Amino acid sequence: MDALLLFKALILGIVEGLTEFLPISSTGHLILVGDMLDFNDDRARLFTIVIQSGAILAVVWEYRERIANVVRGLGRERMANRFALNVSIAFLPLAILGLLFKKIIEAYLFKPVPVAMAFIVGALLILWAERRDHVIRVQSVDDMSPLDALKLGLAQALALIPGTSRSGATIIGGLLFGLSRRAATEFSFFLAIPTLLAATVYQLYKERALLNTDDIGMWVVGFVSAFLSAFLCVRWLLRFISTHDFTPFAWYRIFFGIVVLVTWQFDLVAWTAS
Secondary structure (H helix, E strand, C coil): CCCHHHHHHHHHHHHHHCCCCCCHHHHHHHHHHHHHCCCCHHHHHHHHHHHHHHHHHHHHHHHHHHHHHHHHHHHCCCCHHHHHHHHHHHHHHHHHHHHHHHHHHHHHHHHHHHHHHHHHHHHHHHHHHHHHHCCCEECCCHHHCHHHHHHHHHHHHHHHCCCCCHHHHHHHHHCCEEEEEEHHHHHHHHHHHHHHHHHHHHHHHCCCCCCHHHHHHHHHHHHHHHHHHHHHHHHHHHHCCCCCHHHHHHHHHHHHHHHHHHHHHHHHHECCCC
16 A cells, blocks of 8 residues: 555544544635645545544544434434434434535535635634524423424535535524534434434435445544544533533634635635636
8 A cells, every 4th residue: 555645544544533523624624635645536536535533433432322322212212312303303404415415515615725715604604693692492402303404414514515514504603593512512423323314324325436446445544543533522612512612613714715725816726616
């Protein structure tokens, strides 16, 4: 296996793990970093989708007891049934819209400059949301109704635009809809499990012609690095939100977006954007 390719897999795995659950867009970062590493072809896109499974496993491991209780209680316990129903409802909007518009979005928006613009627009929405008075009516994930779940699912669907951030759309949507900061954040974690798993399985099936045993080493490196970095990030984020809001992430998004646009405008970086 090419050592340079393994290095790229390591970097992209770390980027995936660190950005998947923060409101800064993992897809956007992977597009930009992949562009800088000259790893942005169809094979690379399949790789970046597949290593999301490492991030999924990190959430499953962190919440393994809660997930096990839900699985054991399905069909028997009201709380478990409602939790599963809410996650299912919230998953549907992105799944349906993704199937309808995925090709169009990939053709026109999976490029550094549109991603950079989405970074900035998303940051402005975060700043606006954080400056509003938060009226909290849902303290925990267990207090959510199916309507709450549908609203968060519609918010998550905005993440079809690369650079928007799946977790960011879900969390900020949750704050606007009356969820506590922890409830919105944790629900974004749980919602990531079916969302990212479905995306991984779908992409593997669709791009099965690109599957090659020679890439196993690259996938293992990307998976492991994504799992470890995501695990650390999830734990850190839960501590962070207990005393902070999401404003720092908004300023980071603005800074990063401006850097990409400036380097593109003055040809400082050979972005493949238009």
